Amino acid sequence: MYTSTVRSVRRMPTIGAVVALVAGMLTAVAPAAHAAGSGAVLPFTSVEAESATTTGTRIGPDYTQGTLASEASGRQAVRLTTGQRVEFTVPRASNAVNIAYSVPDGQSGSLDVYVNGTKLARTLPVTSAYSYIDTGWIPGSRTHHFFDDARMLLGQNVQPGDTVAFVATGTQVTVDVADFEQVPAAATQPAGSVSVVAKGADPTGAGDSTQAFRDAIAAAQGGTVWIPPGDYRITSSLSGVQNVTLQGAGSWYSVVHTSRFIDQSSSAGNVRIKDFAVIGEVTERVDSDPDNFVNGSLGPNSSVSGMWIQHMKCGMWLMGDNDNLVVENNRILDTTADGINLNGTAKGVVVRNNFLRNQGDDALAMWSLHSPDTDSSFENNTISQPNLANGIAIYGGTDLSVKHNLVSDTNALGSGIAISNQKFLDPFSPLSGTITVDGNTLVRTGAMNPNWNHPMGALRVDSYDSAIDATVNITDTTINDSPYSAFEFVSGGGQGHPVRNVDVTGATVRNTGTVVVQAEAQGAATFKNVTATQVGAAGVYNCPYPANSGSFALTDAGGNSGWNSTWSDCSTWPQPGQGNPDPDPNRNLAKGRPATATGSQDVYTPGKAVDGDASSYWESTDNAFPQSWTVDLGSSYAVRRLVLKLPPSSAWGARTQTVTVLGSTDGSSYATVVGAQGYRFDPVTGNTTTVSLPDGTDLRYLRLTVGANSGWPAGQFSEVEAYLTN
Missing domain, CATH: 2.160.20 (Pectate Lyase C-like)
Known part of the structure; x- marks a missing residue:
């Protein structure tokens, strides 16, 4: 099912489901969204650990496959050793938190939790059991899936500006992001519903509740199965689920522990599944196993809403x-x-x-x-x-x-x-x-x-x-x-x-x-x-x-x-930002970029002013002012500062050049950014001068027009540097 072409784009459907289909061995299975903007309306607000206060070590950013930071939100996280802490400022009224974290393979431990400096009696367990997945049958894959999620009710309400801190105990913990949420009170049983507890389910999780769930579903045809607050253990999947609503008290209260919840090949439909959690125990990926929340069919006109689904192979394989x-x-x-x-x-x-x-x-x-x-x-x-x-x-x-x-x-x-x-x-x-x-x-x-x-x-x-x-x-x-x-x-x-x-x-x-x-x-x-x-x-x-x-x-x-240039060499692949996938705001935007000029002398070509070597330089045609030098930055930038240099050698005597700064977004129509001014180059101060550009200046093509030079009858620059920062 996977094409082994060297350049193939890997997309691996779950093999177990495919095998079942092909062999005909599938067992009996498996408020409107907001209209504008991108993404979901969520009941929580996320805060990145790298933006929090910490005594730990910030890692990333990193885009390299197989590294911890590359899988983190924002490609950054905070690593805590035992005793180190990360402290979040709460962004909203909350009584619960969920964190994404990672611990070293084969280890487990806990996080002590502090609210406004007071340690809670409860700790938050952390484990590597659901991480470090290997899929050697998928070409190009490496060990991956380093992070996991852990949640807890704080037992109190916290307000915006309060602090919630996590301290590592027993193992190194890398914290990625914290989701803060105000969880509403548990819902009450709907009238006329059939409770799984009334059919013998054990809300402590000690007993096997599988048969109780089956009996409740059979008894509630056309109605509602009620899953009260509690932890329920199901040891085999449910089937024959149709014309019924399965409803819990909320996904933080009613929790079903199973790695296979519904597994059915067909259904008459009209199934409603809502407002509880199904948390599995899937610790590896075995594609021949239907370890899914729903595997197969719910039938027509069904719905799934308000669920928390975690630690399965697939959430829904339909x-x-x-x-x-x-x-x-x-x-x-x-x-x-x-x-x-x-x-x-x-x-x-x-x-x-x-x-x-x-x-x-x-x-x-x-x-x-x-x-x-x-x-x-x-x-x-x-x-x-x-x-x-x-x-x-x-x-x-x-x-x-x-x-x-x-x-x-x-x-x-x-x-x-x-x-x-x-x-x-x-x-x-x-x-x-x-x-x-x-x-x-x-x-x-x-x-x-x-x-x-x-x-x-x-x-x-x-x-x-x-x-x-x-x-x-x-x-x-x-x-x-x-x-x-x-x-x-x-x-x-x-x-x-x-x-x-x-x-x-x-x-x-x-x-x-x-x-x-x-x-x-x-x-x-x-x-x-x-x-x-x-x-x-x-x-x-x-x-x-x-x-x-x-x-x-x-x-x-x-x-x-902003994108009218073409990469000219099909024998090489362009590197990110010519080496940086997340450009540094302090990066010299002009370095290495294509440069041209109205004229140059001998070997003193326009590219010498962007080659990163202050001892080499561009020099224009002699006795022919004005002369212009232009660099293509590759895209439009809000450039705020130019640094102009001549070779630092004392042999270059002090001089003043009269320079006009112009900019363009298309390379054809130029506007004056800074009018003609005299800029002093003095070996005592490194033959360097700075030009500040006004706010609101966006340009891709930077042009410097030299109208005069007190030290030589030509325009001269050894380096022209352009920066986003003032």
Whole structure:
């Protein structure tokens, strides 16, 4: 099911589900989202540990596969040794906290918890049991899934500005992020419902409650099964679940402990699952096991809402009839594989307003095996830290939508969003109709693919096994801090299939590590109103794979800016920011950038002023003022300070040059930024002078026009440095 092509993009569906389908051995299984903005409306507020007060060590940022910081939110975290602390300032009224953390493999311990300096009686256990996953059968994978989540009710209300601190005891703990939440009181039993406790379930977790749940479901047909506050242990999966509501008192109160909750191949539907937690004991990924919250079908017109799903292989692996299913307002954490996968046949399914963190495969996926997923959507979901694959992936299907989602921090083998014809198995239904990708925000997404030895973009369109002939409309996209490229068009299987009918309209790209468009397939796309700033290497990388397989045409429909340069050498891959995937605000933006001039003398060429060597220099044509020197910074920047240098040798006597500073965003129309002024260069002060630029100055092309030089009849600079900081 995995193509071993060297350049293949890895997307590994759960093998157990595939084997069951192929062999016919599947056992009996498995408030509206806000309209505007990207991501889910969440009941908690997250605070990054690296922004908290700590006696520990901040790690990262790091984008290197297999490192702890690369899997952290924001690619940074705080490492605590025993006795060290991290103290968070509470951002909202709260009575509960959940933290994402990591401890060394094979270890466990606890965190002491302090509220406003007072130690709580309870501690927060931490363990590596659910971390350090190895999937050696997946080419390019390494040990991954380093983080886990642990939660606790504080037993008191805290207010904004209060402090909650965690102190490591017994083991090293790396704290990534803390989620602060005001958990409402437990709900009460609905009238007429059947309580699982009345059927013999043990709310202490000591006894096996499996049969009690089955009996309650049978007794409540057409009604509600009530799961009171407590911890319930189920030792085998439930099946025959249809025409019933399973309801708890809230996901912090009613907790079911099982690694297989519902496992069924079909259902009459009308199932409502809501307001409790299902927490598993899955400590590795075994793809032949249906270790999922829901495996198979809930049947038509069903819903899942208000759930906390953790420590499963997959949250939901959905096959069979799930028409018109609504999955909303759930948390799916720490799965060793997918969060939710619509594995063919889905019609009218809506997955919205969910929070997913730390998935070991695609967080959200539609895979059109056997028959197409149709008229289904992923909307307003927040996805953080999928550590082996994509944030959201669409593999085939008809008339599908990915709208208003927020995806951050993908790793290793994944993009933020992938629109793909990678089939894995037959029969597969390629993309058709209209695929709508609208209003999504991607932050630090895209990753270095170890099988390709170069990266995948934040948003990838991939004709992996067949041409893309569907209409793909990508609109109103925001891509921030991609470590590599923003948009990628590729035939990842290496067969040279075309990518066609793609329209990209309305995108804002900020601080992308390499290029805005990474085109590696034949085909075409139209771009309109796509603006980019702080582009690391060039606007476009357009190099077909395989070589000579056909060109990719980029049609400029107007309104594009900040990415009109092209990477010129297809024999090399551009490096992030020419070496920095997260550009330093103190970086010299001009160093190494292409420079030109109206004239130069002999070997004193324009590039000498940006080569990082203050002893070499540019010198213009003699006796021909004014003379101009220009550098292309590669993208528009809010430059605030220039440092102009001449060689520091005392042989260079003091002189004054009259310089006008001009700027342009397109390389053709220049405006004066700083009018003509005399700048003194004196060997006593290192032959260096500083020019401050006014606020509000955005430029890509920096031009210095020299009108006079008191020491030589030509313009001269040994270094021109440009900075974002004053």
